Amino acid sequence: MIESTAVRYFRVVTECGSIKQAAASLRIAPSAISRQVQGLEEELSVKLFERGARGMNLTDAGHVLYRYAIENRNQLDGLRSKVEEFDSLRRGQVKIATVEGLLASFLSDFVVDLAGEYPGISIALTVVGSRDVAELVGHNDVDLGFVFGRAPRRDLIELARMRQSLCLIVAPNHPLATKSSCTVKDLAGLRVVVPDPSFGIRQEIDRACAQAQVRLEICNETNSLAFAQALAARTELATFLPRDTAMPALIAGTLVAVPLKEKRLEATQVTLVRLASRNVSPSSHLVAEMMVTRMKERRE
Secondary structure, three states, rough: OOOOOHHHHHHHHHHOOHHHHHHHHOOOOOHHHHHHHHHHHHHHHHOOOOEEEEEEOOOOOHHHHHHHHHHHEEEHHHHHHHHHHHHHHHOEEEEEEOOOHHHHHHHHHHHHHHHHHHEEEEEEEEEEHHHHHHHHHHHHOOEEEEOOOOOOOEEEEEEEEOOOEEEEEOOOOOOOOOOOOHHHHHHOOOOEEEEEOHHHHHHHHHHHHHHOOOOOOEEEOOOHHHHHHHHHOOOOOOOEOOOOHHHHHHHHHOEEEEOOOOHHHHHHHHHEEEEOOOOOOOOHHHHHHHHHHHHHHHHO
């Protein structure tokens, strides 16, 4: 499949119309081209050119060889493109915007595994609220984004969704810590630290409480889920998070997750999105495929 020197010289002579012009194009001596063309004619036992006053014209056999030379060149270009793509697949930077809730478990595990399998691919991670994630993806500032809930913009493609049911998160000595589950009605008057309204978590909690006509006592509001967990672990305040988000503290025993028995809160999810019109790099495509697979595994 690799183009030989003789075939290359033959192709250029055909395209230039003469050995002299081909020699100028290739920046080599005309005699070197003549030897290669003559060698081809001797090897194939055919005449490839009719030499005339207006230059060199292909014979019927020459036309057949020229078609082969062009097809061979196209195949070589395709091979080179695939090799370059294969190489770029294993290196590059993928920019991801995400809600904070996926950092503690899902994304940290993913990035560690990616580094082990594809050390040439780096991840640039931006942590913002769900609305800002959608804006960053929509403005083509990042390759991929994780939003809480469904994609909020029509120009975003949903690649995969993953269930992230909300739980009541409290310290082990909290009065509700021993309950197997809670309803929204059980939360009336509960003292809480909550994410600010830019978080999808907060929006879902507000809707569920409004529907149940339940009022929480909001003692603190924050844009940091880590801070909300720290307060919940050290005070009587409760907060609301998916189990995965609080997993390190749950494993350490500093926090307890109590399931919330309310359809809306049990059905909350995160969605992997990208911009519909974005040109996806090979490394970004690979990372997206791996994330989709990982999210499907979490659903099973």
